[in-house]
Ligand SMILES: Cc1cc2nc3c(=O)[nH]c(=O)nc-3n(C[C@H](O)[C@H](O)[C@H](O)COP(=O)(O)O)c2cc1C
Ligand code: SF4
């Protein structure tokens with residue numbers, strides 16, 4: 171075995187692959203070759219670190235120095251300075267580069283300091299295509315433990331005691347779900363994994379599958395043992411090619427090692443796993459639709475009960491959990507329910523991974539203990555709002571969720587507090603909005619998404635959400651009518667009560683929650699035809715202030731539709747309101763700040 | 770794989786290879802590798818450390834590099850830092866001396882006093 175004095179980890183997750191980490195790797199390999207360092211320095215491809223917008227991410231151990239936005243041109247400097255001379259290249263370090271105590275190691279980057287990584291424990295640390303590296307950090311040890319030291323009932327008890335709840339959206343207690351599936355008798359039972367991840371902007375499940383696929387495989391085998399199943403399916407969207415590839419490799423390696431298949435570890439336990447690719451419809455993430463799709467039928471929901479634990483795949487008892495839920499299982503088995511339940515709040519144990527996006531400095535993937543406040547996420551981890559703007563609200567739960575307004579920024583985040591605020595945990599999407607965001611427009615955006623994704627099976631959802639969208643469109647176009655708000659509320663109530671599946675039942679939530687906290691914005695749109703945030707184009711106008719205009723003509727040259735009239739040096743220019751498409755280009759270009767936006 | 774023993778085998782073996790990514794508890798060898806150090810022959814010294822550690826299966830010892838320490842005339846310079854953070858600085862190192870430091874200091878905890886910076890300064 172070769173000892174290396176340094177390991178260079180390069181992220182090959184979806185984000186960093188898009189920013190061309192492969193070229194960074196080939197340049198690294200070339201440079202190491204040239205400098206004859208290939209016997210001393212090892213290059214390892216890893217999964218997502220969560221800082222995808224700053225990719226490609228490169229981490230050098232033993233120092234743990236984390237470099238961001240590394241371009242192939244930067245590689246010679248890293249090799250020459252860091253790997254050859256041991257001097258960290260400060261200008262490439264992730265995080266606040268101006269600070270005196272430059273964040274040197276991964277643990278010290280502000281983005282990671284407040285995080286607690288359980289589900290993401292191996293992401294960015296191991297090579298996901300090498301099962302040995304997973305095993306090195308206690309991989310498959312939990313499976314070995316349950317197979318040799320625990321009875322199925324013990325396993326279920328441990329999970330129950332841990333307080334783990336489903337991370338796919340509903341937050342149902344995982345141990346109870348396992349117990350139902352274990353108790354139901356059937357000729358055959360199945361263990362399934364929901365890796366459909368349809369919430370726009372969410373990518374935590376993808377990152378786990380890309381960065382640590384074995385954690386999910388091991389957990390599913392444990393679940394199989396606990397409920398008495400010998401077959402599993404992972405339902406993953408085909409739009410995740412890297413995740414699919416890594417899963418395939420991982421399943422193959424596990425089979426080769428006899429960690430999947432027959433007589434696992436010589437204990438007589440059998441468990442096999444297959445992948446099923448989904449076409450990426452949001453509704454296919456709903457459990458009954460997902461199971462139908464695995465069976466090869468149309469991905470449409472059916473009424474429950476019976477729940478999948480009783481009648482699932484091919485009518486047999488089936489356990490379905492989310493990717494992140496599974497990723498927690500091996501750690502709970504190894505460290506114990508007591509340890510796990512010491513993290514988090516009274517009724518929400520452990521951590522949650524969020525994909526934080528929108529108007530925030532550090533977008534990316536963060537795993538935080540339940541009970542962390544929104545303020546900590548936005549300011550300590552997220553680095554605040556760009557341009558010194560004010561925080562207005564955060565949307566959680568995606569198209570099924572709602573918003574948390576600035577007045578509740580100190581709320582500890584867990585399942586129950588979010589529900590009480592009219593939002594929900596959801597799968598972990600979190601979109602941060604600043605003062606320039608129009609809440610009516612946001613509600614419209616999410617509703618547009620659900621209308622597109624509705625499967626059309628039941629009328630309340632198919633027709634009702636479309637009616638709501640029509641009203642919202644009208645309001646944002648400045649054509650809102652008195653009574654529209656009340657109509658929205660009525661429709662919302664009826665859809666929630668009558669829709670067949672979760673998609674329809676939750677579709678009105680973004681509207682209801684923005685109405686709850688920002689009703690005045692709706693009213694301004696409807697009554698005064700005014701968009702207070704200055705977003706809805708029908709309700710804003712651009713004006714040149716005649717007394718400030720220096721008649722330079724810059725604006726006219728930059729207007730894409732020729733809406734600005736005037737002659738250079740011959741008095742102020744004027745915007746032709748009929749032609750103006752309100753793109754805002756002239757405001758940015760005017761060297762004298764003579765153009766203003768009126769809301 | 771037919772048994773947990775085999776699993777444990779793989780775990781141990783691989784952990785040794787990749788432990789530097791998680792634990793930071795072992796001893797550290799820091800080799801001065803600025804231009805002066807490299808000119809003075811720091812590279813063969815480091816290689817000697819790596820090889821000696823490998824033959825002795827001392828996988829939890831980290832070997833890292835640092836820039837110029839400022840006493841170029843004593844290069845190659847190597848710091849050995851133990852788990853409590855105590856630092857011993859060896860100077861004018863050679864591959865042979867490196868092997869001795871591994872055998873005496875790192876394995877047996879006996880500092881090679883005659884090779885330290887203190888001894889060199891007294892001369
Ligand atoms: C419209 C809709 C979409 C859903 N999409 C997902 C999804 O993408 N991923 C997921 O894990 N759960 C999704 N769910 C929740 C699943 O139905 C199910 O509750 C979950 O996978 C159970 O796993 P858990 O208990 O581990 O959370 C969705 C539910 C609905 C109603
Ligand atoms: S609520 Fe919507 S998505 Fe669900 S079954 Fe009805 S139409 Fe389909």
Ligand code: SF4
Pocket residue numbers: 712728729730731732733734745749750751752753754755756757
């Ligand atoms: S807002 Fe755009 S379209 Fe309107 S005048 Fe300015 S540049 Fe032209």
Ligand code: SF4
Pocket residue numbers: 714718719720721722723724725726742743759760761762763764765
């Ligand atoms: S760019 Fe500004 S100053 Fe120049 S003509 Fe346009 S409005 Fe006037």
Ligand code: FES
Pocket residue numbers: 181182183184185186187217218219220221222225226227
């Ligand atoms: S994909 Fe590289 S950090 Fe997320």
